[in-house]
Amino acid sequence: MKTVRVLCCAAALALAGAGASAQILVGQSADMSGPVAASVKETIAGSQLVIDDVNAHGGVNGEQIEVIRLDDGLDVKRSVENTRILIEDKKVVALLLNRGTPNTLAVIPLLDKYGVALIGPSTGAMALHKPLQKSVFNVRSTYQREAEKAIQYLSTVGIQRIAVVQADDSFGKDAMEGAVKGFAQAKMKPIVVVMADRNKPNYATMVPQLVDSKAQAVVWIGSGTAVTDGVKALRAAGSAAQIITLSNNAASGFIKELGTASAGVIVTQVLPYERSFGHPMIKEAMALAKAKGQNELSPALLEGFVATKVLVEVLRRAGPKPTRARVLAALNNFQFDVGGGLDVSYTPQDHSGISYVDLSIISGGRFKR
Incomplete structure (x- = not known):
């Protein structure tokens, strides 16, 4: 090592x-x-x-x-x-x-x-x-506050059909609790919750669920390449759903890995704007x-x-x-x-x-x- x-x-x-x-x-x-x-x-x-x-x-x-x-x-x-x-x-x-x-x-x-x-x-x-x-x-x-804010934002701009991709680990479970609070406050429920293996997500089964749900937005709770590869697979399947992910992906490297699929992706942040000079x-x-x-x-x-x-x-x-x-x-x-x-x-x-x-x-x- x-x-x-x-x-x-x-x-x-x-x-x-x-x-x-x-x-x-x-x-x-x-x-x-x-x-x-x-x-x-x-x-x-x-x-x-x-x-x-x-x-x-x-x-x-x-x-x-x-x-x-x-x-x-x-x-x-x-x-x-x-x-x-x-x-x-x-x-x-x-x-x-x-x-x-x-x-x-x-x-x-x-x-x-x-x-x-x-x-x-x-x-x-x-x-x-x-x-x-x-x-x-x-x-x-906390991730719970971030996920809650993500749902609140989507509801305030009129988006009703919201799907969630949840990493099948303690991180995903934790953030999902915040999303549930956000849905409750907005008097809504997710149209589908898709579970994702932490290390090897199966996009062949995940993406069709998201596409078939006709989601207007997807709150993607995951890390790094597990999210970037998933978003690219979703775009390749023809979905134009708004993507929101959490601050664990707030890195320039995340944008580079997304490539052309990065445009319009929303990422929650936990510090002031890096361009507020x-x-x-x-x-x-x-x-x-x-x-x-x-x-x-x-x-x-x-x-x-x-x-x-x-x-x-x-x-x-x-x-x-x-x-x-x-x-x-x-x-x-x-x-x-x-x-x-x-x-x-x-x-x-x-x-x-x-x-x-x-x-x-x-x-x-x-x-x-």
């Missing part, structure tokens, strides 16, 4: 000159080669903007941050083993931006056993919010990205950026040579403006972080609001 270590070269040279100052080790297990790798890579890019900038300016309390990243391919068993390695062998002080609902739920026993905080898991599962998970600190809204947080991210030769931001990139800003602030508050216990203590009494009044806050009773949901539409190869 390949381990990717990230440490700014300039910072490494500074360390050598200063005489072996201790590093702060942070771990991440996520899909870097599987079905959601395109999105994960953008999230990592946003995270790295913060890490490199902090290290280049002296680190946190004089210490450099090193992120140890392990690829799990979105496989739950690999996620658990990676997390064990990061906690037991690598001695990380915290974990960051793990990806996948089943994957994140599966590692919670290890987090709780060793008292290690997971900051900004890249999932909006309600099970990570309620009941309270003592070691998990969310930096995004007057917003202080967007302005900061854009400046750091341009310094690295990157001229575009994406929602996935911003999720990594915001979660890592939270991590850095927590490490500052935890003091020099932070321990796992001090990180947890700092998180449980935490309020922080990541920019432009976008507050992230935690208490011992609430680890939800940010409550924000919006909609975007793909047009001209970009998300627009």
Whole structure:
């Protein structure tokens, strides 16, 4: 298994000159080669903007941050083993931006056993919010709120025949609860709910159900290629139904994978618009990205950026040579403006972080609001 270590070269040279100052080790297990790798890579890019900038300016309390990243391919068993390695062998002080609902739920026993905080898991599962998970600190809204908003939007624009494609896993079940709330509020029911295998959806049986239902819109609850391949198959079958999917697909890579089928697809969002260049947080991210030769931001990139800003602030508050216990203590009494009044806050009773949901539409190869 390949381990990717990230440490700014300039910072490494500074360390050598200063005489072996201790590093702060942070771990991440996520899909870097599987079905959601395109999105994960953008999230990592946003995270790295913060890490490199902090290290280049002296680190946190004089210490450099090193992120140890392990690829799990979105496989739950690999996620658990990676997390064990990061906690037991690598001695990380915290974990960051793990990806996948089943994957994140599966590692919670290890987090709780060793008292290690997971900051900004890249999932909006309600099970990570309620009941309270003592070691998990969310930096995004829930999938249930996103799915509920998607149904509310469709009903307000007069669409009555709404189908749902639901991933047959804990993520799909969770998001479907939000969709059910949206249908109830609109006094509607889905015309069909099509279940999809998480790893190998059978489009040959799924697509005919959607076409035969004469759906005007499809709320597609799934991840990465499971959604892009499905949408392309649906378009090939002649359906012009409006597609809405959730923020786990809010990545430039998702648009590229959709290709010509991307136009008009709606994606829910959990952070401010990445092209609102007057917003202080967007302005900061854009400046750091341009310094690295990157001229575009994406929602996935911003999720990594915001979660890592939270991590850095927590490490500052935890003091020099932070321990796992001090990180947890700092998180449980935490309020922080990541920019432009976008507050992230935690208490011992609430680890939800940010409550924000919006909609975007793909047009001209970009998300627009």
